[in-house]
Amino acid sequence: MQPAEGPARSLAAAPQGWDRLPVPALELSSDAHALHANAAMAALAGLPAGALLGTGWFAVLSPDRRAALFAALAAQRDFTLEIRLLRHDGVKAWVDLEARWLPQSGSFLCLLQDCTTLKLAVQDAQAMASRFELLANNLPVLIAYYESAGFTCLYANPQYAATFGLKPEAVTGRTFAQVIGDDAAREIQPHVDLMLKARRTVSYMRQLPGPQPAGRPRWLEVSLVPHLGSDGHPFGAFVLISDITRHREAEAAVRESEERMAKFMQASVEGIVFHHAGLITDLNAPMAALVGGTREQLLGRHVLDFIAPRQLARVQQVMAQGAELSYETEIVDLQGRAIPVEFIVRTLQRGDDQLRMTIVRDLRDRQAAQERIRQLAHHDTLTGLLNRGAFVERLEAELAHPPADGRPIALLFIDLDHFKRINDSLGHGAGDALLRAVGARIADALPPQGAAGRFGGDEFVVLLPGVADRREAALAAERLRAAVQAPVHFGGRQLAVTPTVGVALFPEHGRDADTLLRHADAALYAGKAAGRDAVTVFEPALGVAIDEGLRLEAELAAALERGEFELRLQPRLAAADGRPAAIEALLCWRHPQRGLLAPAAFAGRVAQPRLLQPLAAWALREALRVQRGWRDAGHPALPVLLSLASLQLDGPALLAALGEALAAQAPAHGALLLALDERQCADEGARLPRLLAGLQRLGVAVLLEGLGRGGLALTRLRELPLAGWSLDPTLIDALPDDAAAAAVVRSLIGLAHGLGRCVAATGVHAAAQRDWLIAAGCTQLQGDAVEPALAPAALMQWLAAGAADAALPATSSP
Structure with missing residues (x-):
């Protein structure tokens, strides 16, 4: 999303030192758009500051606070509000936002204070108090708290209050004598005195008469627990009372214990078995199901009957030692099938007997998950072939131990021709289906000792150890090519691509993995340059070309640092009256040895297009700077035209570089024209309309360069927002x-006139060509036969001489 014009102006006007503020800060418009975010705000959100601009910061703003924030902003006055942020790392943060309305800028300066720690601390304290009350109110224990100064009750749970026929609120505020009566108070006073003096817990038994007549008395166990300060002084005491009525309490305790154990065993999803002297005395249903039997079938059997033979000695040793531990082992079910498990062994005392309890955890799912993780670590998730790292390891292992008979090892590099078009036109689902099918076909065609991997995108690699010679390697590559190019059925249609295959041989073409991969890749690209859908075996001349390309890339990076690039400016004239329509900025390299080089002499030979991106960004900035120079000198504001055909800049990188260049120079709307190559536009596929729309939003018109080479369907010309073409x-x-x-x-030319577009002829080197093109109705002309390319200073003189006294009419201007 491009920021609105207003936020962009506000960001440019942000005071110096904004990003040095130690607290998160935002500048917000009254409609909640972020005009600026400082570094502390970006750190709090866990996102780059640029991603927060406009409505981008809504991604971290909790939806339930948006309405309140929007209402406060709309009021256009100072306010303070608590909001919640959902940070990029998934952590929820509570933030106090203090906003100051700035009438002069029509925006809010917002300072944010992260109060998450305080909020969580308050919540923890409330939760702790709530948990204590919940626990105290639900325990089968009478609980009260008395302060030590006057023995006044400050808290009583419902059970305690009910024992004395009161509500909890009626107990609080009373002394313990008022709650339990004077006689009872005198009876227990010695225990209270002992607790206060010894400052330790004091327990005693007390009998309460039962309901009359002939009510059975109740026996209570009372514990007085002192609440001591840091200096040891008692603030108060907790009173804990348990009913220990004879027989019934014991019976209830036994029954409760047995029920808990039974529920635990049946509720557990893991197997539990009890045995005495090795004989099974009890087990739960999951344990019976694990070994494939019933509880009745297993009771009385010896546990060692279910231990795998190779694990028998270890299990016997654990049983003999009576050890309590956890360890992995293996059992067998009633059909003799081995099952990996984990034993958690404990010893229980029942009277004079010892019982062994073993929790048996089935490890099959865990081991399957571990195997899946191992598979993912070494294999491509889409095709199941080896991933890049695993394939390179396999290749290095093969090269370290080549075939004993000296036979070569073949490395095949496979790339699918025009695969991008399938992704762009039919979607990634179709592309993924095709890649899966190709991966399966490559795997099926492999010999037993071969290996295949996916390097990413539509690139595959194949390792064939022990081929007889380069002819056999080429034949194997042809078989793979034939298998891959068969159509794939997807969504009721047939998908088909042709593969281009490059082949390199060990040791002839390289003795290490990196060299073989580079040489197979070089053979692949030689096949693509020759027309694609071919098998190409590496030749030494290709290695020379690789070395020259690498050397050129190094020189290119150094040349940009040394400032060896410059622009030549060539006017493009209107064919109707000879007036200048635009000035094309031609990027040239002032090479120390080879002199002035045009872009075609260096850019087209770079193997890594990303190395050209800094050069393209420099050319954009320099072209706008030069244009600003002639505009400031009072000459007509002719648009500057820059061709990016040789610089291989893709859509997102182009928009990013343009945004930076335009922000730095702030040219007039329409001051910049871009020429994109027809083949470059064709490669963008379905993304081309989005790219052109993005350029339109930046105020940049686009010309299609080199129409007639093929690659872009002519029917698309009427749909695309192009200013024209050359x-x-x-x-x-x-x-x-x-x-x-x-x-x-x-x-x-007729097509351009019919669509109302400008059509230009570049490279006009002869007067006969110029005259023919004028007669044919060409809109604009450029070339040595029209006006030569000039250095920036010479162009200023040409403009000053009055050659550029008017621009083209709006109807024919790009």
């Missing part, structure tokens, strides 16, 4: 004598 220079070179080229050019 013709393929190879068509211009053939004019005016080549009748076929002339027919193609006329049709493309």
